[in-house]
Amino acid sequence: MMARIISTLYAAAIYGFIFLPVAVLVLFSFQGTLFPIPPFNGPSLRWYTAVLNDARLTDGLVNSLFVAVTTSAVATLLGFLSAWGFARFHLPASALLRGLITLPLTVSYLIIGMGLLIFFNWLGMPKSLIAAGIGHVVINLPLCFAIIYSQMGEHQANIERAARDLGAKEWQVLALITAPMLWPALFASFFLSMTFSWDEFVIAFLLTRFDTTLPVEIWNLLRAGLNPKTNAVGSLVFGVSIVLAIVFELVAFRKRPQ
Amino acid sequence: MTALVSVENVSQTFGPAKALDSVSLAIQPGSYTVLLGPSGSGKTTLLSILGGFLQPTTGRVLINGADCTLMAPAKRPTATVFQDYALFPHMSVGSNVAFGLRMQGVSTAERTAKAQEMLRLVGLEHAFEKKPHQLSGGQRQRVALARALVVEPAVLLLDEPLGALDLKLRRQMQDELKAIQKRVGTAFVHVTHDQEEAMALADHVVVMNHGRIEDEGSPERVYARPATRFTATFMGESTIVAGQVDAQGRIATALGVFDAPGLAAGSAACIAIRPEHVHVGPAISAIVTAVVYQGSFKRVTATPIQAPDTPLLARLPAGTPVQEGAQISLGFDPAEVIVLKD
Numbered sequence: 097m098m099a100r101i102i103s104t105l106y107a108a109a110i111y112g113f114i115f116l117p118v119a120v121l122v123l124f125s126f127q128g129t130l131f132p133i134p135p136f137n138g139p140s141l142r143w144y145t146a147v148l149n150d151a152r153l154t155d156g157l158v159n160s161l162f163v164a165v166t167t168s169a170v171a172t173l174l175g176f177l178s179a180w181g182f183a184r185f186h187l188p189a190s191a192l193l194r195g196l197i198t199l200p201l202t203v204s205y206l207i208i209g210m211g212l213l214i215f216f217n218w219l220g221m222p223k224s225l226i227a228a229g230i231g232h233v234v235i236n237l238p239l240c241f242a243i244i245y246s247q248m249g250e251h252q253a254n255i256e257r258a259a260r261d262l263g264a265k266e267w268q269v270l271a272l273i274t275a276p277m278l279w280p281a282l283f284a285s286f287f288l289s290m291t292f293s294w295d296e297f298v299i300a301f302l303l304t305r306f307d308t309t310l311p312v313e314i315w316n317l318l319r320a321g322l323n324p325k326t327n328a329v330g331s332l333v334f335g336v337s338i339v340l341a342i343v344f345e346l347v348a349f350r351k352r353p354q
Numbered sequence: 355m356t357a358l359v360s361v362e363n364v365s366q367t368f369g370p371a372k373a374l375d376s377v378s379l380a381i382q383p384g385s386y387t388v389l390l391g392p393s394g395s396g397k398t399t400l401l402s403i404l405g406g407f408l409q410p411t412t413g414r415v416l417i418n419g420a421d422c423t424l425m426a427p428a429k430r431p432t433a434t435v436f437q438d439y440a441l442f443p444h445m446s447v448g449s450n451v452a453f454g455l456r457m458q459g460v461s462t463a464e465r466t467a468k469a470q471e472m473l474r475l476v477g478l479e480h481a482f483e484k485k486p487h488q489l490s491g492g493q494r495q496r497v498a499l500a501r502a503l504v505v506e507p508a509v510l511l512l513d514e515p516l517g518a519l520d521l522k523l524r525r526q527m528q529d530e531l532k533a534i535q536k537r538v539g540t541a542f543v544h545v546t547h548d549q550e551e552a553m554a555l556a557d558h559v560v561v562m563n564h565g566r567i568e569d570e571g572s573p574e575r576v577y578a579r580p581a582t583r584f585t586a587t588f589m590g591e592s593t594i595v596a597g598q599v600d601a602q603g604r605i606a607t608a609l610g611v612f613d614a615p616g617l618a619a620g621s622a623a624c625i626a627i628r629p630e631h632v633h634v635g636p637a638i639s640a641i642v643t644a645v646v647y648q649g650s651f652k653r654v655t656a657t658p659i660q661a662p663d664t665p666l667l668a669r670l671p672a673g674t675p676v677q678e679g680a681q682i683s684l685g686f687d688p689a690e691v692i693v694l695k696d
Contacts, residue, residue, distance in 0.1 A: 251438060257407060258440035261427040262505060263457035276444040 118334060125327035143328040153329055156313035159225055160294060163309055167232035168289035172282055174233070175240025180274060183248035184256070194245075198238040208234055209302040216303070223305040231299035236292055240285035247281040280347055287344040295337055356419070358383040358541050359404065359509055364413030366399050366565075373399040374410070375565040381509065381543060382558070386535050389545045390552040391562035392588070397545045398513060400562070404543060405434045405511045418508060428457075433502035435512045439494045441486040447473070447497050448482040454505035472500040475534065492523045499531075503538060512544040516551060528554050549589050553577065561585045583624060583694045592626035592692070593667045599623050605693055608661030609638060614693045626692040629653070632668035635685030640666060645676050656682055 126139035147153050181187070182194055200208060212231050213223075221227060252274065259273045260266075275282060297311040304312060310333060317326050357380035366374040374396045381387050389397040402408040403415060406427035414423045422430045433454070442450050448469050449456075455465035473479050476496035486494055495515060502510055515531070516524045532555055535542045546552055552559050553573040560570040561584070568588075569581040580586040583594060597607035599621050605614035607625055617623055640656035643665060654668045654676055668684055676682060 251440075254436055254438055254440040255442060257427070258434070258436055258501075259442070259453065261405065261407075261432075261434050262454035262501070263428040264453075265428075265457075268457065273442060277442075279444070 121327050122331045122334070124324055125331040127324040127327070129324075143324040144332075146325050147328045147332065150325070153310070153313055153317070156308060156310040157332075159307055160310040163225055163229050163232060163300075164290045164293040167229045167236065167293050168286045170229075171233045171236035171240045171289045172244075172286045174237050175285055176244050176275065176278070176282060178237075178241050179245035179248055180270065182245060184253060197241055200234055201238045201242075205235060205296065205298040209299040212299070213302050223303055225304055225307050225309070227303040228300045228309065231303055232289075232293040232296060235296070235299070236289035239292070240289060243285045243288070244278060244281045247278055252277055283347045284344055287340050287347065291337055291340040291344065294340065295333055357381060358385075358418065359543075360414075360416040361400070361404070362414045362416065364400070364403060364410045364415065366396070366403065366408065367411045372565050374403075376413070377565070377567055379560060379567065379570070381541055383541055384539050385557045386532065386542045386544065386555055387558045387560060388552040388556035389543065389560045389562060390547070390549060390556075390588070391568075392547055394564075395562040396565040397547075397560075397562045399565075401434075401511050401513055401543065401545045404509065405432050406430050407434075431508035432511055433505055433507035433509075435495075435498045435502050435510065435515050437514045437517055439486075439498040439518075441494055441497055441501070443486055445485075446482065447478065447484050447486065447489070450486065450497055451500045451504055453501065458505070468504055469500070472504045473497075475503070475537065476500045476530075491519050492527055495519065495527060496530075499534065503534075503540065507540060509541045509543060512542060514545055514547070516546070516548075524548075524551070525554075531555060553589075559589075561588060563588070578692075580626070580692060580694070583626070586626040586692060586694060591629055591667055593629070593632075593664060594624050594626050594694075595661070595664050596622065596624045608664060609658065609666075610688070612688055612691050612693060617693070617695065621695070624694050626694055627666070627686055628690065628692075629667040629669040631690040632666060632670075632684055632686045634670060634674060634683065636683055637685040638666070638683065640682055640684055642676055642678050642680050642682050645678055647672070652676060654682075656684060658684075 125143055126141070127137065127143065129137055178197060182190060187193060209231060212227065212234070216223070216227050255277065256269050256273055259269045264272065295311055296309075297315065300309040300312050301315065310329070314326060314329055314333070317329070359379075359381035361377060361379040361381075364374055364377045365372065377396070377400060379400075389400060391397045399408065403410050406422070406425055406429075409424060414421055416422065417431055427434070442453065445453070448466065451469040451472055452465040455468060460468070470479060470482060473482060476499055478493060478496050478500070481489060481493065481497070486497065489497065495518075498515070512531075516527050519527060528551060531542075531544075544555060556573050558570065559573050559576045561568045561576060561580075563584045569576055569585040576585060577589050580589060586592045587594065595607045595609050597605040599605050599614050599617045599619055601619045603614055603617065603619070604611050605617070605623050605625060609625075609627075612625055614623060638658045638660065640658040642654060642656045644653075644655040646653040649672065651672055652670045652674060654670050654674075655665050656668065657665050666684060670676065
């Protein structure tokens with residue numbers, strides 16, 4: 097009995113430790129007064145209104161969505177093509193090359209961001225959303241590759257062979273057979289990439305200047321001091337991330353018919 | 355009659371291993387050819403070369419007189435039914451069957467009609483809208499067959515098409531395959547390791563072993579007069595008895611002396627006796643070592659007293675009173691004995 101109470105308390109403490117900060121953030125986004133500190137005297141939507149009336153924040157939101165969608169699409173496409181290449185062709189030093197393609201997963205975003213900053217500088221390419229987008233493709237491509245590659249098997253190779261035998265050209269095999277067969281993996285890669293791109297800060301901070309993404313705009317807001325508006329915009333970011341994560345889970349872990 | 359497909363001196367090496375060793379084969383239009391052999395005999399390699407999935411190391415493949423050796427699978431007049439069916443899992447049965455026509459640019463209405471017709475041929479007209487995973491193994495097999503036949507190939511290649519089915523369904527599908535082949539008149543080339551399947555289906559059996567063709571011909575001929583010792587043991591069961599050819603052109607074995615026309619005097623040879631040719635009768639006294647009741651017959655193994663090293667296999671009527679350990683007298687007609695070069 098005692099052990100059970102202790103273990104329940106322990107579990108509650110752990111979940112509290114993880115979720116309490118977020119819960120407090122969300123709670124005080126509905127604060128009615130000027131400061132996000134107790135006592136809570138809401139709920140009020142005035143800070144959400146303030147967020148939506150702030151052009152810099154709404155621009156950042158649109159920019160973030162744009163970067164997340166396009167970079168995820170590019171990363172998924174490139175990941176799909178490279179996974180297909182590795183799965184279907186005998187390449188020299190295949191294991192080494194596969195290792196190299198997944199290597200960025202282990203490198204910190206700061207290093208990748210700095211590397212790209214120096215490289216773009218050397219190329220004479222200005223800081224921009226496109227530069228940050230390239231950075232997001234760099235961090236998400238290994239992930240997409242790993243997810244899609246893990247789903248490619250010999251059985252599908254035979255199905256591709258059957259399509260070729262029936263007269264399909266190589267691009268038709270990819271577009272009509274391989275991609276639809278791997279649809280769950282492609283979808284999962286896309287949404288996981290979106291989740292990571294959506295709240296990525298370091299690379300976007302280093303590689304953008306005038307037009308920037310929402311996390312960087314939030315950073316700018318925070319430098320001016322705490323107010324419930326930061327809570328409101330943080331809650332919005334969190335909400336979108338949750339939706340993306342749920343979609344990813346549904347796609348990646350649902351039962352598939354054979 | 356000119357051959358529809360000619361395989362000329364085809365060899366295939368994978369590294370140091372020789373999968374095919376100078377194989378030549380002719381396939382006639384409208385025939386049902388079965389490539390029969392144990393795993394590793396090269397039969398699937400040969401089928402892959404016919405289908406264009408492999409390029410032979412040396413040799414040529416002619417289809418309708420045209421050299422197809424290096425032609426891509428899509429370009430050659432062959433279609434393949436894969437062992438695992440390889441249906442497109444995300445498409446309906448109808449779209450699966452119509453896929454080849456879609457790739458040829460046939461209009462939707464026309465290809466739907468043709469796919470329907472082909473599904474009717476294989477007895478699956480009701481399954482047009484279903485997905486492959488909703489079908490049983492035998493039904494998937496038929497969809498794969500319809501999908502390959504709809505493009506009207508000159509040669510249909512079947513890679514162990516019945517391998518994944520249970521025995522009963524397999525025998526049933528065999529009859530259907532044969533009936534469908536008769537109806538469409540396309541030449542079928544079918545790979546299997548099941549000799550019963552080969553005998554039931556083939557007009558022309560090609561027995562393969564170690565990358566070579568051991569024997570080919572009608573199933574009746576290959577069974578009754580196998581060309582090699584391997585064929586005699588792989589196509590049905592036999593008792594093999596070694597012997598020596600004498601100056602009169604006869605072979606002397608532990609079970610008697612038999613005519614061995616065409617064999618050089620002094621050479622080693624052997625005889626094969628089919629179990630169904632052995633009956634209860636005079637000549638050979640033997641001790642019964644095993645009796646397996648098989649319903650319509652008893653499969654009896656007996657050790658002849660005069661040749662204790664060559665257990666004789668016999669297929670006796672189910673009612674024959676035989677006991678393990680008992681002595682029995684067995685005989686066979688010398689005319690049924692198959693003489694083989696060693």
